[in-house]
Amino acid sequence: xxSTGEVYLGLYGDSFEPDEVSxxxxxxxTRVKRKGECNPQVPLPRTSAWKFSLGTVxxxxxxxxxxSNDLVFRLAPFxxxxxxxxxxxxxxxxLQVVLWIDQDEAASMPALGFExxxxxxxxxxxxxxxxxxxxx
Numbered sequence: 001x002x003s004t005g006e007v008y009l010g011l012y013g014d015s016f017e018p019d020e021v022s023x024x025x026x027x028x029x030t031r032v033k034r035k036g037e038c039n040p041q042v043p044l045p046r047t048s049a050w051k052f053s054l055g056t057v058x059x060x061x062x063x064x065x066x067x068s069n070d071l072v073f074r075l076a077p078f079x080x081x082x083x084x085x086x087x088x089x090x091x092x093x094x095l096q097v098v099l100w101i102d103q104d105e106a107a108s109m110p111a112l113g114f115e116x117x118x119x120x121x122x123x124x125x126x127x128x129x130x131x132x133x134x135x136x
Contacts, residue, residue: 002058016048
């Protein structure tokens with residue numbers, strides 16, 4: 001019985017070049033999307049996106065506290081540059097939590113919440129939180 005989870009920071013905007021954001025921040029995105037880019041797996045993106053993730057985790061209990069804390073620990077040295085990039089490029093910042101939950105009723109539910117340090121980071125960069133949950 002396992003569930004899967006991922007927590008990542010997404011920067012979204014109507015017309016920006018994700019590579020320029022990476023150069024400005026000094027951190028490479030782990031995934032990018034460009035508005036209108038052709039991708040056979042999804043419809044054309046309506047916005048461009050710069051995303052940074054530590055990857056997905058499979059576990060009996062997905063701990064969003066730990067995943068978000070680890071992500072912010074990695075991003076903390078870039079906090080001021082991320083905040084500047086949001087303003088300079090006209091971006092929306094969002095902490096994305098994506099959970100694929102095991103349907104077995106005996107399986108544990110994810111531990112969902114955020115440490116103060118994560119909330120402070122999100123406030124500093126002007127980010128919102130989006131949580132998507134799916135059944136495995």
